Amino acid sequence: xxxxxxxxxxxxxxxxxxxxxxxxxxxxxxxxxxxxxxxxxxxxxxxxxxxxxxxxxxxxxxxxxxxxxxxxxxxxxxxxxxxxxxxxxxxxxxxxxxxxxxxxxxxxxxxxxxxxxxxxxxxxxxxxxxxxxxxxxxxxxxxxxxxxxxxxxxxxxxxxxxxxxxxxxxxxxxxxxxxxxxxxxxxxxxxxxxxxxxxxxxxxxxxxxxxxxxxxxxxxxxxxxxxxxxxxxxxxxxxxxxxxxxxxxxxxxxxxxxxxxxxxxxxxxxxxxxxxxxxxxxxxxxxxxxxxxxxxxxxxxxxxxxxxxxxxxxxxxxxxxxxxxxxxxxxxxxxxxxxxxxxxxxxxxxxxxxxxxxxxxxxxxxxxxxxxxxxxxxxxxxxxxxxxxxxxxxxxxxxxxxxxxxxxxxxxxxx
Numbered sequence: 001x002x003x004x005x006x007x008x009x010x011x012x013x014x015x016x017x018x019x020x021x022x023x024x025x026x027x028x029x030x031x032x033x034x035x036x037x038x039x040x041x042x043x044x045x046x047x048x049x050x051x052x053x054x055x056x057x058x059x060x061x062x063x064x065x066x067x068x069x070x071x072x073x074x075x076x077x078x079x080x081x082x083x084x085x086x087x088x089x090x091x092x093x094x095x096x097x098x099x100x101x102x103x104x105x106x107x108x109x110x111x112x113x114x115x116x117x118x119x120x121x122x123x124x125x126x127x128x129x130x131x132x133x134x135x136x137x138x139x140x141x142x143x144x145x146x147x148x149x150x151x152x153x154x155x156x157x158x159x160x161x162x163x164x165x166x167x168x169x170x171x172x173x174x175x176x177x178x179x180x181x182x183x184x185x186x187x188x189x190x191x192x193x194x195x196x197x198x199x200x201x202x203x204x205x206x207x208x209x210x211x212x213x214x215x216x217x218x219x220x221x222x223x224x225x226x227x228x229x230x231x232x233x234x235x236x237x238x239x240x241x242x243x244x245x246x247x248x249x250x251x252x253x254x255x256x257x258x259x260x261x262x263x264x265x266x267x268x269x270x271x272x273x274x275x276x277x278x279x280x281x282x283x284x285x286x287x288x289x290x291x292x293x294x295x296x297x298x299x300x301x302x303x304x305x306x307x308x309x310x311x312x313x314x315x316x317x318x319x320x321x322x323x324x325x326x327x328x329x330x331x332x333x334x335x336x337x338x339x340x341x342x343x344x345x346x347x348x349x350x351x352x353x354x355x356x357x358x359x360x361x362x363x364x365x366x367x368x369x370x371x372x373x374x375x376x377x378x379x380x381x382x383x384x385x386x387x388x389x390x391x392x393x394x395x396x397x398x399x400x401x402x403x404x405x406x407x408x409x410x411x412x413x414x415x
Contacts, residue, residue: 008285011142011150019199020138021157023192027087027130028158030188032165034094034123036269037173037181040262041101042116043251045108050373052251058117059124066128067355068217073129074351076216079137080201086129087193093122094186101178131358136350139342141202148287148411151338156280159331162273170266220352221359223345230344232406233296233337234357236399240300243391247272249372252381258316271320275327276334283335293409296336297400302329304392311386339411 011017042051074082100107100115107115135154142150172181215222224230247269254265288295306326313319345353375384400407 008149011146011153014142014146016141016199016202017138017150017153019195020134020141021153023083023195023199024134024154025157025161026188026192026195027090028161029165029168030094030185030192031090031123031127032162032269033169033172033181033188034097034185036166036169036262036266037178037185038097038116038120039251040170040173040265041178042113043255045105046113050377051113052249052373054113054373055117055120056373058120059127062121062124063128064359066125067132067359068220068352070129071132071220071352071355072217074133074136074355075348078201079133079140079351080196080199082133083130083137084193084196086126086133087189087196089126090123090130091186091189091193093119093126094182094189096122097182098179098186101182128355128358132351132355135341135354137199137201139345139350139354140347144343147342148289148339149284151342152280152284152287152335155331155334155338156277156284159273159276159280159327163270163277166269166273167266170263170269173266174262217352219349220354220356223349223353224356227344228403228405229293229409230340232399232403233340236296236300236395236403236406237333237337239395240303240392243304243388243395249376249381249385252376253319256381257314258319260316264316268320268323271323272327272330275324275329276331278324279328279331280335283332287411288332288336289411292336292339292411293405293407296333296409297396297407299329299332299336301393301396302326303333304389304396306389307392308386308389311382311389336411340409343411 012021038055039052042055070082096119097116100119138150138154139147168184169181172184224234250268251265254260254262254268258264258268260268303326306322306329310319310322310326313322341353341357342350372384372388375387378384379387
């Protein structure tokens with residue numbers, strides 16, 4: 001038991017990694033506070049679930065567009081500097097929302113949602129660079145034997161911020177309004193930048209010379225498509241999130257089904273992350289090293305079942321519990337996917353592979369939000385979520401049949 005406990009804390013023994021986790025926590029808090037405020041702001045003004053879906057699309061498109069370039073930049077230039085520039089842009093986006101909110105209802109009457117969507121486009125652009133640079137930075141910092149444990153803490157710290165951020169965002173919006181919420185978001189991102197200044201970035205392996213620029217930009221995608229286990233994990237997550245993501249519709253659920261306000265919405269958003277961080281703490285000390293592929297498939301299927309159950313729950317505490325369970329399942333799959341990515345990627349490709357995986361993972365959340373908005377408009381709010389949960393289970397069944405290497409993957413063999 002003592003050896004297991006020591007292994008669970010192992011990655012935290014690296015001081016620079018602890019600073020990176022602190023920066024990740026702070027920037028996550030800022031982003032989550034901003035998302036809760038924007039979501040409630042948009043739905044309060046429009047009452048339209050489609051508007052919520054479009055907000056996700058507004059962020060996803062620029063993130064996808066810059067993904068190949070951002071990965072190249074993360075591998076070509078200093079990853080710490082790239083993160084600081086991207087995080088600075090995120091802070092600017094939050095401050096622009098402060099300016100918009102100060103204009104009041106008349107500004108919305110005159111310009112509609114265009115200013116909000118414009119800021120979300122800027123946010124998507126910033127996230128497109130921030131994610132690959134930070135993932136590549138910590139992946140190159142830790143020795144190979146600590147990568148799986150590092151992936152666990154990296155995911156857990158994100159979820160810790162995502163627990164606190166939505167709850168804080170809901171409370172701030174409910175008691176202090178949108179302007180204070182956006183100012184707080186900008187402050188958290190600024191703190192993340194200050195913490196990152198203390199990180200001594202390791203020397204990066206230089207990119208291979210003599211390659212065409214097109215190859216250098218697309219090598220991350222080529223690596224994913226040439227690695228069956230990695231490709232299977234990415235496709236599984238992309239399709240599951242595309243169909244099973246209901247978080248974008250939570251403002252509508254909170255208001256129209258569960259009859260709660262922004263504070264209740266904040267806790268609903270936090271529920272998935274409460275489940276995630278609780279499970280992450282368990283995984284840190286009891287990692288899924290054996291039969292990892294089967295565990296990944298089972299966890300995604302469990303997530304889909306939770307979404308189907310959530311669809312018709314109209315009791316607040318039950319909905320909260322279901323979302324927490326979905327977060328626990330998602331935490332398992334997130335850790336395994338992160339471990340697969342780091343274990344199977346050379347250091348000089350980490351930025352580009354992380355950026356390419358963002359097309360599958362990060363942006364699928366926002367595209368899934370758009371899909372959820374469209375489905376909710378034409379199928380109805382609750383039937384659309386039920387459909388998504390069922391489709392997620394079907395995707396898992398297909399992946400289990402079509403990807404034998406993913407089924408047989410075990411971290412104790414690869415690590």
